[in-house]
Amino acid sequence: xxxxxxxxxxxxxxxxxxxxxxxxxxxxxxxxxxxxxxxxxxxxxxxxxxxxxxxxxxxxxxxxxxxxxxxxxxxxxxxxxxxxxxxxxxxxxxxxxxxxxxxxxxxxxxxxxxxxxxxxxxxxxxxxxxxxxxxxxxxxxxxxxxxxxxxxxxxxxxxxxxxxxxxxxxxxxxxxxxxxxxxxxxxxxxxxxxxxxxxxxxxxxxxxxxxxxxxxxxxxxxxxxxxxxxxx
Amino acid sequence: xxxxxxxxxxxxxxxxxxxxxxxxxxxxxxxxxxxxxxxxxxxxxxxxxxxxxxxxxxxxxxxxxxxxxxxxxxxxxxxxxxxxxxxxxxxxxxxxxxxxxxxxxxxxxxxxxxxxxxxxxxxxxxxxxxxxxxxxxxxxxxxxxxxxxxxxxxxxxxxxxxxxxxxxxxxxxxxxxxxxxx
Numbered sequence: 132x133x134x135x136x137x138x139x140x141x142x143x144x145x146x147x148x149x150x151x152x153x154x155x156x157x158x159x160x161x162x163x164x165x166x167x168x169x170x171x172x173x174x175x176x177x178x179x180x181x182x183x184x185x186x187x188x189x190x191x192x193x194x195x196x197x198x199x200x201x202x203x204x205x206x207x208x209x210x211x212x213x214x215x216x217x218x219x220x221x222x223x224x225x226x227x228x229x230x231x232x233x234x235x236x237x238x239x240x241x242x243x244x245x246x247x248x249x250x251x252x253x254x255x256x257x258x259x260x261x262x263x264x265x266x267x268x269x270x271x272x273x274x275x276x277x278x279x280x281x282x283x284x285x286x287x288x289x290x291x292x293x294x295x296x297x298x299x300x301x302x303x304x305x306x307x308x309x310x311x312x313x314x315x316x317x318x319x320x321x322x323x324x325x326x327x328x329x330x331x332x333x334x335x336x337x338x339x340x341x342x343x344x345x346x347x348x349x350x351x352x353x354x355x356x357x358x359x360x361x362x363x
Numbered sequence: 364x365x366x367x368x369x370x371x372x373x374x375x376x377x378x379x380x381x382x383x384x385x386x387x388x389x390x391x392x393x394x395x396x397x398x399x400x401x402x403x404x405x406x407x408x409x410x411x412x413x414x415x416x417x418x419x420x421x422x423x424x425x426x427x428x429x430x431x432x433x434x435x436x437x438x439x440x441x442x443x444x445x446x447x448x449x450x451x452x453x454x455x456x457x458x459x460x461x462x463x464x465x466x467x468x469x470x471x472x473x474x475x476x477x478x479x480x481x482x483x484x485x486x487x488x489x490x491x492x493x494x495x496x497x498x499x500x501x502x503x504x505x506x507x508x509x510x511x512x513x514x515x516x517x518x519x520x521x522x523x524x525x526x527x528x529x530x531x532x533x534x535x536x537x538x539x540x541x542x543x544x545x
Contacts, residue, residue: 135375135376139373149391153376154388158395165399165403169402169406169407179417187414193411194408195415214404215404217403218396218408242385242391243392246388246391250396
Protein backbone atom coordinates (compact mmCIF):
# COMPACT_ATOMS: atom_id res chain seq x y z
CA UNK A 132 0.00 0.00 0.00
CA UNK A 133 1.78 3.10 -1.27
CA UNK A 134 0.26 6.50 -1.97
CA UNK A 135 3.61 8.14 -2.58
CA UNK A 136 4.78 9.52 -5.91
CA UNK A 137 7.83 7.54 -6.95
CA UNK A 138 10.91 9.22 -8.32
CA UNK A 139 12.03 7.39 -11.45
CA UNK A 140 15.05 9.39 -12.57
CA UNK A 141 17.11 12.22 -11.26
CA UNK A 142 18.55 14.65 -13.79
CA UNK A 143 21.30 17.16 -13.21
CA UNK A 144 20.39 20.40 -14.98
CA UNK A 145 22.96 23.15 -14.45
CA UNK A 146 24.00 21.70 -11.12
CA UNK A 147 20.41 21.44 -9.97
CA UNK A 148 18.80 18.07 -9.34
CA UNK A 149 15.52 17.54 -11.20
CA UNK A 150 13.43 14.62 -10.09
CA UNK A 151 11.49 12.88 -12.80
CA UNK A 152 8.54 11.49 -10.90
CA UNK A 153 5.96 8.89 -11.85
CA UNK A 154 3.53 11.77 -12.27
CA UNK A 155 5.73 13.34 -14.90
CA UNK A 156 6.19 10.04 -16.71
CA UNK A 157 2.46 9.34 -16.62
CA UNK A 158 1.84 12.87 -17.87
CA UNK A 159 4.15 12.23 -20.81
CA UNK A 160 2.37 8.95 -21.54
CA UNK A 161 -1.02 10.67 -21.46
CA UNK A 162 0.34 13.54 -23.55
CA UNK A 163 1.71 11.08 -26.09
CA UNK A 164 -1.61 9.27 -26.22
CA UNK A 165 -3.56 12.50 -26.68
CA UNK A 166 -1.18 13.96 -29.26
CA UNK A 167 -1.04 10.75 -31.30
CA UNK A 168 -4.83 10.47 -31.14
CA UNK A 169 -5.12 14.12 -32.22
CA UNK A 170 -2.75 13.56 -35.16
CA UNK A 171 -4.61 10.41 -36.25
CA UNK A 172 -7.95 12.21 -36.02
CA UNK A 173 -6.49 15.18 -37.87
CA UNK A 174 -5.36 12.92 -40.70
CA UNK A 175 -8.70 11.12 -40.81
CA UNK A 176 -10.57 14.43 -40.95
CA UNK A 177 -8.50 15.92 -43.77
CA UNK A 178 -11.45 15.70 -46.15
CA UNK A 179 -14.49 16.36 -44.00
CA UNK A 180 -17.89 15.38 -45.30
CA UNK A 181 -20.71 17.89 -45.47
CA UNK A 182 -22.91 15.27 -43.81
CA UNK A 183 -20.80 14.14 -40.85
CA UNK A 184 -20.84 10.56 -39.64
CA UNK A 185 -18.68 8.23 -37.60
CA UNK A 186 -15.50 9.78 -36.23
CA UNK A 187 -16.19 13.21 -37.71
CA UNK A 188 -19.61 13.23 -36.12
CA UNK A 189 -18.17 12.21 -32.75
CA UNK A 190 -15.42 14.85 -32.87
CA UNK A 191 -17.82 17.57 -33.93
CA UNK A 192 -20.15 16.58 -31.12
CA UNK A 193 -17.30 16.70 -28.58
CA UNK A 194 -16.13 20.12 -29.74
CA UNK A 195 -19.69 21.44 -29.88
CA UNK A 196 -20.45 20.19 -26.38
CA UNK A 197 -17.20 21.72 -25.15
CA UNK A 198 -17.96 25.02 -26.87
CA UNK A 199 -21.42 24.91 -25.32
CA UNK A 200 -19.78 24.54 -21.91
CA UNK A 201 -17.53 27.51 -22.69
CA UNK A 202 -20.50 29.62 -23.70
CA UNK A 203 -22.28 28.91 -20.43
CA UNK A 204 -19.26 30.18 -18.49
CA UNK A 205 -17.82 33.00 -20.59
CA UNK A 206 -18.75 35.57 -23.16
CA UNK A 207 -18.20 34.78 -26.88
CA UNK A 208 -15.70 37.65 -26.87
CA UNK A 209 -13.12 35.52 -25.06
CA UNK A 210 -13.79 32.24 -26.79
CA UNK A 211 -10.14 32.19 -27.86
CA UNK A 212 -9.29 30.68 -24.44
CA UNK A 213 -11.12 27.58 -25.68
CA UNK A 214 -7.90 26.31 -27.25
CA UNK A 215 -6.25 26.17 -23.84
CA UNK A 216 -9.22 24.81 -21.96
CA UNK A 217 -9.91 22.11 -24.51
CA UNK A 218 -6.49 20.58 -23.88
CA UNK A 219 -6.76 21.12 -20.12
CA UNK A 220 -10.16 19.43 -20.15
CA UNK A 221 -8.87 16.52 -22.24
CA UNK A 222 -5.76 16.14 -20.12
CA UNK A 223 -7.54 16.20 -16.76
CA UNK A 224 -10.29 13.88 -18.01
CA UNK A 225 -7.87 11.31 -19.42
CA UNK A 226 -5.67 11.62 -16.32
CA UNK A 227 -8.62 11.00 -14.03
CA UNK A 228 -9.84 8.09 -16.16
CA UNK A 229 -6.34 6.59 -16.26
CA UNK A 230 -6.90 5.36 -12.72
CA UNK A 231 -9.17 2.70 -14.21
CA UNK A 232 -6.12 1.20 -15.96
CA UNK A 233 -4.09 1.14 -12.75
CA UNK A 234 -2.18 4.33 -13.57
CA UNK A 235 -1.43 6.77 -10.83
CA UNK A 236 -3.39 9.77 -12.17
CA UNK A 237 -1.14 12.80 -12.69
CA UNK A 238 -3.95 14.84 -11.19
CA UNK A 239 -3.41 12.99 -7.91
CA UNK A 240 -0.19 15.00 -7.65
CA UNK A 241 -0.47 18.58 -6.45
CA UNK A 242 2.35 19.57 -8.81
CA UNK A 243 0.05 18.85 -11.76
CA UNK A 244 -3.06 20.52 -10.41
CA UNK A 245 -1.10 23.51 -9.15
CA UNK A 246 0.61 23.86 -12.53
CA UNK A 247 -2.78 23.92 -14.22
CA UNK A 248 -4.09 26.36 -11.62
CA UNK A 249 -1.03 28.58 -12.08
CA UNK A 250 -1.71 28.57 -15.79
CA UNK A 251 -5.22 29.73 -14.95
CA UNK A 252 -3.77 32.51 -12.79
CA UNK A 253 -1.52 33.63 -15.64
CA UNK A 254 -4.46 33.45 -18.05
CA UNK A 255 -6.60 35.52 -15.68
CA UNK A 256 -3.97 38.27 -15.60
CA UNK A 257 -3.40 38.20 -19.36
CA UNK A 258 -7.12 38.28 -20.20
CA UNK A 259 -7.85 40.90 -17.50
CA UNK A 260 -5.14 43.25 -18.72
CA UNK A 261 -5.95 42.62 -22.38
CA UNK A 262 -9.65 43.37 -22.01
CA UNK A 263 -9.76 45.93 -19.20
CA UNK A 264 -6.19 47.24 -19.09
CA UNK A 265 -5.73 49.79 -16.30
CA UNK A 266 -9.15 49.16 -14.87
CA UNK A 267 -8.20 45.57 -14.09
CA UNK A 268 -4.96 46.55 -12.32
CA UNK A 269 -6.87 49.26 -10.46
CA UNK A 270 -9.08 46.55 -8.96
CA UNK A 271 -6.11 45.32 -6.94
CA UNK A 272 -6.09 48.67 -5.16
CA UNK A 273 -9.80 48.98 -4.57
CA UNK A 274 -11.55 50.17 -2.58
CA UNK A 275 -8.28 51.62 -1.26
CA UNK A 276 -4.58 50.96 -1.95
CA UNK A 277 -4.33 49.65 1.64
CA UNK A 278 -6.30 46.63 0.50
CA UNK A 279 -3.69 45.66 -2.09
CA UNK A 280 -2.15 42.86 0.03
CA UNK A 281 -5.59 41.42 0.74
CA UNK A 282 -6.57 41.61 -2.92
CA UNK A 283 -3.28 39.99 -3.89
CA UNK A 284 -3.79 37.16 -1.41
CA UNK A 285 -7.35 36.75 -2.69
CA UNK A 286 -6.04 36.52 -6.23
CA UNK A 287 -3.39 33.96 -5.29
CA UNK A 288 -5.89 31.97 -3.25
CA UNK A 289 -7.91 31.24 -6.35
CA UNK A 290 -5.43 28.92 -8.08
CA UNK A 291 -4.44 27.35 -4.78
CA UNK A 292 -8.03 26.48 -3.90
CA UNK A 293 -8.65 25.35 -7.46
CA UNK A 294 -5.62 23.07 -7.41
CA UNK A 295 -6.38 21.57 -4.00
CA UNK A 296 -9.99 20.83 -4.94
CA UNK A 297 -8.98 18.67 -7.90
CA UNK A 298 -5.92 17.20 -6.18
CA UNK A 299 -7.85 16.29 -3.03
CA UNK A 300 -10.72 14.66 -4.89
CA UNK A 301 -8.55 12.55 -7.14
CA UNK A 302 -6.07 11.65 -4.42
CA UNK A 303 -8.98 10.75 -2.14
CA UNK A 304 -10.42 8.42 -4.76
CA UNK A 305 -7.04 6.90 -5.41
CA UNK A 306 -6.43 6.29 -1.68
CA UNK A 307 -9.84 4.65 -1.36
CA UNK A 308 -9.16 2.41 -4.33
CA UNK A 309 -5.73 1.51 -2.99
CA UNK A 310 -7.24 0.66 0.39
CA UNK A 311 -9.88 -1.52 -1.23
CA UNK A 312 -7.31 -3.37 -3.32
CA UNK A 313 -4.99 -3.73 -0.31
CA UNK A 314 -7.32 -4.48 2.55
CA UNK A 315 -10.53 -5.95 1.17
CA UNK A 316 -10.95 -9.72 1.05
CA UNK A 317 -10.14 -11.38 -2.24
CA UNK A 318 -13.79 -12.01 -3.25
CA UNK A 319 -14.58 -8.33 -2.70
CA UNK A 320 -11.73 -7.34 -4.96
CA UNK A 321 -13.24 -9.18 -7.95
CA UNK A 322 -16.45 -7.20 -8.67
CA UNK A 323 -16.70 -4.47 -6.09
CA UNK A 324 -13.84 -2.27 -7.44
CA UNK A 325 -15.65 -2.00 -10.76
CA UNK A 326 -18.35 0.11 -9.13
CA UNK A 327 -15.79 2.09 -7.16
CA UNK A 328 -13.80 2.79 -10.31
CA UNK A 329 -16.99 3.87 -12.00
CA UNK A 330 -17.72 6.24 -9.14
CA UNK A 331 -14.27 7.59 -8.23
CA UNK A 332 -12.45 7.46 -11.54
CA UNK A 333 -15.22 7.91 -14.08
CA UNK A 334 -18.00 9.86 -12.37
CA UNK A 335 -15.94 11.97 -9.95
CA UNK A 336 -13.17 12.19 -12.54
CA UNK A 337 -15.52 13.69 -15.12
CA UNK A 338 -17.25 15.83 -12.52
CA UNK A 339 -14.00 17.26 -11.16
CA UNK A 340 -12.75 17.93 -14.68
CA UNK A 341 -15.90 19.87 -15.41
CA UNK A 342 -15.74 21.73 -12.10
CA UNK A 343 -12.08 22.67 -12.55
CA UNK A 344 -12.67 23.99 -16.05
CA UNK A 345 -15.89 25.84 -15.27
CA UNK A 346 -14.50 27.53 -12.15
CA UNK A 347 -11.33 28.43 -13.97
CA UNK A 348 -13.34 29.78 -16.91
CA UNK A 349 -15.49 31.79 -14.54
CA UNK A 350 -12.37 33.41 -13.07
CA UNK A 351 -11.10 34.22 -16.56
CA UNK A 352 -14.49 35.53 -17.63
CA UNK A 353 -14.71 37.72 -14.53
CA UNK A 354 -11.23 39.08 -15.19
CA UNK A 355 -12.27 40.02 -18.72
CA UNK A 356 -15.38 41.64 -17.30
CA UNK A 357 -17.61 39.37 -19.35
CA UNK A 358 -19.21 36.39 -17.68
CA UNK A 359 -21.98 34.17 -19.05
CA UNK A 360 -22.72 36.40 -21.99
CA UNK A 361 -23.18 39.59 -19.95
CA UNK A 362 -20.72 42.25 -20.96
CA UNK A 363 -20.05 44.82 -18.30
CA UNK B 364 23.54 17.09 -17.97
CA UNK B 365 23.98 13.71 -16.36
CA UNK B 366 21.25 11.24 -15.54
CA UNK B 367 21.38 9.29 -12.29
CA UNK B 368 19.44 6.10 -12.57
CA UNK B 369 20.81 4.11 -9.67
CA UNK B 370 18.04 3.04 -7.36
CA UNK B 371 20.14 3.83 -4.34
CA UNK B 372 20.57 7.37 -5.56
CA UNK B 373 16.86 7.94 -6.09
CA UNK B 374 15.21 10.03 -3.44
CA UNK B 375 12.30 8.49 -1.60
CA UNK B 376 8.85 9.18 -3.03
CA UNK B 377 6.27 11.35 -1.25
CA UNK B 378 2.63 12.18 -1.65
CA UNK B 379 2.91 15.91 -1.01
CA UNK B 380 5.65 18.37 -0.13
CA UNK B 381 6.25 22.06 -0.46
CA UNK B 382 9.89 22.10 -1.45
CA UNK B 383 11.99 23.09 -4.45
CA UNK B 384 11.49 19.74 -6.22
CA UNK B 385 7.73 20.18 -6.01
CA UNK B 386 7.97 23.58 -7.68
CA UNK B 387 10.35 22.18 -10.30
CA UNK B 388 7.70 19.53 -10.98
CA UNK B 389 5.12 22.31 -11.19
CA UNK B 390 7.28 24.05 -13.79
CA UNK B 391 7.71 20.84 -15.80
CA UNK B 392 3.98 20.17 -15.68
CA UNK B 393 3.29 23.72 -16.76
CA UNK B 394 5.57 23.26 -19.77
CA UNK B 395 3.91 19.90 -20.47
CA UNK B 396 0.49 21.52 -20.32
CA UNK B 397 1.58 24.26 -22.73
CA UNK B 398 3.03 21.73 -25.19
CA UNK B 399 -0.12 19.63 -24.98
CA UNK B 400 -2.33 22.69 -25.43
CA UNK B 401 -0.37 23.71 -28.51
CA UNK B 402 -0.49 20.24 -30.02
CA UNK B 403 -4.15 19.54 -29.31
CA UNK B 404 -5.13 22.97 -30.45
CA UNK B 405 -3.19 22.59 -33.71
CA UNK B 406 -4.10 19.01 -34.53
CA UNK B 407 -7.58 18.64 -33.13
CA UNK B 408 -9.50 21.58 -31.71
CA UNK B 409 -8.88 24.18 -34.40
CA UNK B 410 -9.39 21.82 -37.38
CA UNK B 411 -12.67 20.51 -35.95
CA UNK B 412 -13.82 24.04 -35.14
CA UNK B 413 -12.88 25.10 -38.65
CA UNK B 414 -14.99 22.26 -40.05
CA UNK B 415 -17.91 23.33 -37.87
CA UNK B 416 -17.45 26.97 -38.71
CA UNK B 417 -17.19 26.26 -42.43
CA UNK B 418 -20.40 24.26 -42.25
CA UNK B 419 -22.26 26.84 -40.21
CA UNK B 420 -21.07 29.56 -42.60
CA UNK B 421 -22.26 27.45 -45.51
CA UNK B 422 -25.62 26.87 -43.86
CA UNK B 423 -25.84 30.55 -42.96
CA UNK B 424 -25.07 31.58 -46.50
CA UNK B 425 -27.65 29.10 -47.80
CA UNK B 426 -30.21 30.42 -45.35
CA UNK B 427 -29.32 33.95 -46.27
CA UNK B 428 -29.61 33.09 -49.97
CA UNK B 429 -32.93 31.35 -49.34
CA UNK B 430 -34.13 34.41 -47.46
CA UNK B 431 -32.96 36.71 -50.26
CA UNK B 432 -34.64 34.45 -52.82
CA UNK B 433 -37.80 34.47 -50.76
CA UNK B 434 -37.75 38.26 -50.58
CA UNK B 435 -37.10 38.45 -54.31
CA UNK B 436 -39.94 36.00 -54.94
CA UNK B 437 -42.26 38.08 -52.72
CA UNK B 438 -41.18 41.22 -54.55
CA UNK B 439 -41.79 39.61 -57.94
CA UNK B 440 -45.12 38.25 -56.76
CA UNK B 441 -46.16 41.69 -55.55
CA UNK B 442 -44.94 43.22 -58.79
CA UNK B 443 -46.85 40.71 -60.92
CA UNK B 444 -49.97 41.11 -58.78
CA UNK B 445 -49.71 44.86 -59.24
CA UNK B 446 -49.20 44.36 -62.96
CA UNK B 447 -52.23 42.07 -63.13
CA UNK B 448 -54.27 44.69 -61.29
CA UNK B 449 -52.96 47.34 -63.65
CA UNK B 450 -53.81 45.13 -66.62
CA UNK B 451 -57.36 44.73 -65.32
CA UNK B 452 -57.64 48.46 -64.79
CA UNK B 453 -56.14 49.08 -68.20
CA UNK B 454 -58.54 46.58 -69.76
CA UNK B 455 -61.51 48.31 -68.14
CA UNK B 456 -60.17 51.70 -69.19
CA UNK B 457 -59.70 50.52 -72.79
CA UNK B 458 -63.20 49.05 -72.79
CA UNK B 459 -64.67 52.29 -71.40
CA UNK B 460 -62.73 54.32 -73.90
CA UNK B 461 -63.82 52.03 -76.74
CA UNK B 462 -67.42 52.22 -75.58
CA UNK B 463 -67.26 56.00 -75.37
CA UNK B 464 -65.62 56.22 -78.78
CA UNK B 465 -68.17 53.84 -80.25
CA UNK B 466 -70.98 55.86 -78.74
CA UNK B 467 -69.43 59.04 -80.10
CA UNK B 468 -69.02 57.44 -83.55
CA UNK B 469 -72.62 56.24 -83.47
CA UNK B 470 -73.81 59.72 -82.57
CA UNK B 471 -71.64 61.21 -85.27
CA UNK B 472 -72.87 58.69 -87.80
CA UNK B 473 -76.47 59.29 -86.83
CA UNK B 474 -75.96 63.04 -87.11
CA UNK B 475 -74.32 62.59 -90.50
CA UNK B 476 -77.11 60.32 -91.61
CA UNK B 477 -79.73 62.77 -90.43
CA UNK B 478 -77.89 65.58 -92.14
CA UNK B 479 -77.56 63.55 -95.34
CA UNK B 480 -81.17 62.49 -95.22
CA UNK B 481 -82.26 66.08 -94.63
CA UNK B 482 -80.06 67.22 -97.52
CA UNK B 483 -81.37 64.47 -99.79
CA UNK B 484 -84.90 65.27 -98.78
CA UNK B 485 -84.40 68.98 -99.36
CA UNK B 486 -82.80 68.31 -102.70
CA UNK B 487 -85.62 65.95 -103.61
CA UNK B 488 -88.19 68.57 -102.61
CA UNK B 489 -86.37 71.16 -104.68
CA UNK B 490 -86.18 68.80 -107.62
CA UNK B 491 -89.84 67.97 -107.30
CA UNK B 492 -90.62 71.67 -107.11
CA UNK B 493 -88.49 72.37 -110.10
CA UNK B 494 -90.01 69.46 -112.00
CA UNK B 495 -93.49 70.70 -111.10
CA UNK B 496 -92.70 74.22 -112.26
CA UNK B 497 -91.20 72.84 -115.44
CA UNK B 498 -94.24 70.68 -115.94
CA UNK B 499 -96.59 73.61 -115.42
CA UNK B 500 -94.59 75.69 -117.83
CA UNK B 501 -94.58 72.96 -120.42
CA UNK B 502 -98.23 72.34 -119.82
CA UNK B 503 -98.96 76.05 -120.29
CA UNK B 504 -96.88 76.11 -123.38
CA UNK B 505 -98.65 73.04 -124.65
CA UNK B 506 -102.05 74.51 -123.88
CA UNK B 507 -100.95 77.72 -125.48
CA UNK B 508 -99.67 75.88 -128.50
CA UNK B 509 -102.92 73.95 -128.75
CA UNK B 510 -104.87 77.16 -128.16
CA UNK B 511 -102.78 78.98 -130.65
CA UNK B 512 -103.09 76.19 -133.12
CA UNK B 513 -106.83 76.17 -132.59
CA UNK B 514 -107.00 79.96 -132.53
CA UNK B 515 -104.66 80.18 -135.49
CA UNK B 516 -106.83 77.81 -137.44
CA UNK B 517 -109.83 79.78 -136.30
CA UNK B 518 -108.38 83.21 -136.90
CA UNK B 519 -106.31 82.38 -140.01
CA UNK B 520 -109.24 82.97 -141.94
CA UNK B 521 -109.89 86.48 -140.32
CA UNK B 522 -106.53 88.12 -139.61
CA UNK B 523 -103.25 88.43 -141.38
CA UNK B 524 -99.92 87.10 -140.28
CA UNK B 525 -98.82 90.40 -138.72
CA UNK B 526 -101.87 90.73 -136.51
CA UNK B 527 -101.57 87.15 -135.60
CA UNK B 528 -98.01 87.59 -134.31
CA UNK B 529 -99.00 90.68 -132.34
CA UNK B 530 -101.85 88.94 -130.68
CA UNK B 531 -99.58 85.97 -129.95
CA UNK B 532 -97.05 88.20 -128.25
CA UNK B 533 -99.71 89.88 -126.18
CA UNK B 534 -101.06 86.54 -125.14
CA UNK B 535 -97.57 85.38 -124.14
CA UNK B 536 -97.06 88.54 -122.12
CA UNK B 537 -100.32 88.01 -120.31
CA UNK B 538 -99.45 84.41 -119.65
CA UNK B 539 -96.13 85.43 -118.06
CA UNK B 540 -97.83 87.86 -115.72
CA UNK B 541 -100.46 85.36 -114.61
CA UNK B 542 -99.54 83.59 -111.31
CA UNK B 543 -99.69 79.81 -111.73
CA UNK B 544 -101.69 77.83 -109.26
CA UNK B 545 -99.84 74.80 -107.87
